[in-house]
Amino acid sequence: MAPKSRVENRAEQTRAIQETARRHLAEVGPAALSLRAIAREVGLVSSAVYRYFPSRDDLLTELIVEAYDELGDAVERAQDAAGDDLGARFRALCRAIHDWARANPHEYALVYGSPVPGYAAPDTTVTPAGRVTGAFLALALASERAGHTLAATAPLSPAESAALAPVFDAVGAPIGEERLVRWLMAWKTVFGHVSLELFGHMHRGVLDYDAHFEQVTAQLAADLGL
Amino acid sequence: MAPKSRVENRAEQTRAIQETARRHLAEVGPAALSLRAIAREVGLVSSAVYRYFPSRDDLLTELIVEAYDELGDAVERAQDAAGDDLGARFRALCRAIHDWARANPHEYALVYGSPVPGYAAPDTTVTPAGRVTGAFLALALASERAGHTLAATAPLSPAESAALAPVFDAVGAPIGEERLVRWLMAWKTVFGHVSLELFGHMHRGVLDYDAHFEQVTAQLAADLGL
DNA sequence: CGAAAACAAGAGCAGTGCTCTCGAAATGTG
DNA sequence: CACATTTCGAGAGCACTGCTCTTGTTTTCG
Numbered sequence: 001m002a003p004k005s006r007v008e009n010r011a012e013q014t015r016a017i018q019e020t021a022r023r024h025l026a027e028v029g030p031a032a033l034s035l036r037a038i039a040r041e042v043g044l045v046s047s048a049v050y051r052y053f054p055s056r057d058d059l060l061t062e063l064i065v066e067a068y069d070e071l072g073d074a075v076e077r078a079q080d081a082a083g084d085d086l087g088a089r090f091r092a093l094c095r096a097i098h099d100w101a102r103a104n105p106h107e108y109a110l111v112y113g114s115p116v117p118g119y120a121a122p123d124t125t126v127t128p129a130g131r132v133t134g135a136f137l138a139l140a141l142a143s144e145r146a147g148h149t150l151a152a153t154a155p156l157s158p159a160e161s162a163a164l165a166p167v168f169d170a171v172g173a174p175i176g177e178e179r180l181v182r183w184l185m186a187w188k189t190v191f192g193h194v195s196l197e198l199f200g201h202m203h204r205g206v207l208d209y210d211a212h213f214e215q216v217t218a219q220l221a222a223d224l225g226l
Numbered sequence: 227m228a229p230k231s232r233v234e235n236r237a238e239q240t241r242a243i244q245e246t247a248r249r250h251l252a253e254v255g256p257a258a259l260s261l262r263a264i265a266r267e268v269g270l271v272s273s274a275v276y277r278y279f280p281s282r283d284d285l286l287t288e289l290i291v292e293a294y295d296e297l298g299d300a301v302e303r304a305q306d307a308a309g310d311d312l313g314a315r316f317r318a319l320c321r322a323i324h325d326w327a328r329a330n331p332h333e334y335a336l337v338y339g340s341p342v343p344g345y346a347a348p349d350t351t352v353t354p355a356g357r358v359t360g361a362f363l364a365l366a367l368a369s370e371r372a373g374h375t376l377a378a379t380a381p382l383s384p385a386e387s388a389a390l391a392p393v394f395d396a397v398g399a400p401i402g403e404e405r406l407v408r409w410l411m412a413w414k415t416v417f418g419h420v421s422l423e424l425f426g427h428m429h430r431g432v433l434d435y436d437a438h439f440e441q442v443t444a445q446l447a448a449d450l451g452l
Numbered sequence: 453c454g455a456a457a458a459c460a461a462g463a464g465c466a467g468t469g470c471t472c473t474c475g476a477a478a479t480g481t482g
Numbered sequence: 483c484a485c486a487t488t489t490c491g492a493g494a495g496c497a498c499t500g501c502t503c504t505t506g507t508t509t510t511c512g
Contacts (some may be wrong), residue, residue: 262469
């Protein structure tokens with residue numbers, strides 16, 4: 001065995017810890033994630049882990065960033081595969097979120113569920129967190145430019161349009177207020193569906209989640225004029 | 227001090243524990259809720275609490291039921307105060323959910339956030355859990371009977387309408403498929419909004435949550451033909 | 453080569469949920 | 483009333499958690 005240099009050993013251990021943490025997360029969920037159990041599996045004593053992650057929360061932060069990035073990748077991949085039609089892209093976007101969440105329920109809960117106690121998301125998470133929202137907004141802008149006709153949408157009061165100023169900035173180009181509101185609503189509906197489904201609130205009401213989700217996204221697409 | 231009988235002492239202690247737990251829940255959230263801390267404040271040693279609640283999860287269950295009931299009360303009260311107009315009732319319903327969630331974020335997270343690890347909701351929770359959903363469905367039925375005209379809604383495939391069989395049963399009377407789907411979407415949008423707002427996903431995008439929520443509910447009402 | 457930095461290990465602290473045992477108190481019964 | 487039963491609170495203890503501090507070793511750098 002070649003003696004490992006300090007830097008590569010450090011990188012390797014850091015990766016081993018994070019990978020094990022990732023596996024544990026998928027198995028037991030964020031709240032039950034134990035630093036000591038991770039250390040045991042990596043072959044380290046618990047205190048040694050603190051050489052690599054200053055606290056359990058920092059390890060969680062890495063996992064949060066990882067989850068956001070995975071979801072972001074899945075979403076972008078699905079959109080690329082969907083071609084140019086905006087309706088197809090929108091459906092692909094929604095389905096990618098739904099599929100990823102069902103395949104990674106604990107990771108979804110980590111980022112879109114209740115925040116872990118005492119944990120405040122550092123700035124590292126905001127960029128990857130914005131990717132999915134950004135995908136919605138990018139589609140919204142593309143739809144604006146394609147001249148799609150919205151379903152009838154109420155005009156905004158001055159207070160309401162003022163409230164959305166940062167979102168307008170995020171879009172980065174002129175977009176109709178009503179259109180933006182519709183897209184935000186679609187965003188909420190999709191994540192509302194996924195959260196309600198994953199957290200067990202549709203368990204007694206809906207037999208086939210996929211069929212129902214398909215219907216919902218189709219309706220959203222129609223309302224968005226796609 | 228009058229000597230307390232066994233039964234009334236038991237009732238009193240049970241209530242004291244639950245009340246303290248409720249306060250702690252509101253302060254520190256579900257995950258950080260400590261049975262020992264509750265015991266300390268009630269003036270008991272930790273093991274004594276187990277005379278009243280067989281486990282921490284059973285105490286959580288009580289709090290879940292309590293939260294569902296509080297939200298159910300708030301929703302029904304708001305609806306009663308809103309009069310007969312279905313549009314007003316719908317807005318009152320949405321606002322009641324939003325207001326209650328903001329006033330009781332930890333309680334909201336407890337019931338609509340990520341499930342606590344290893345916790346499986348017992349049957350005790352299903353009845354109170356259904357009250358809010360029931361309010362949506364009752365309004366949906368009333369709207370059907372009032373003959374309100376929906377915004378254009380896509381017809382359901384056989385698979386999609388089959389998937390919703392239990393919801394049709396829950397409504398308890400004939401209702402149009404497309405209408406039911408629209409109401410379910412409204413349900414998702416409202417809870418999606420509240421969850422995304424409370425869990426910090428609108429923090430960098432929306433300045434005035436109330437104004438934005440108002441716009442969203444108005445649009446939902448319009449789509450529902452209210 | 454020697455100083456400095458990095459590291460793994462171990463002990464330890466304060467906290468958790470939960471179990472078990474033990475003495476005291478309230479309760480129901482002969 | 484007296485005795486047996488049940489209920490209850492307290493305490494010790496187990497296995498676990500995140501985290502800190504010290505100690506001895508190993509790698510790196512000047």
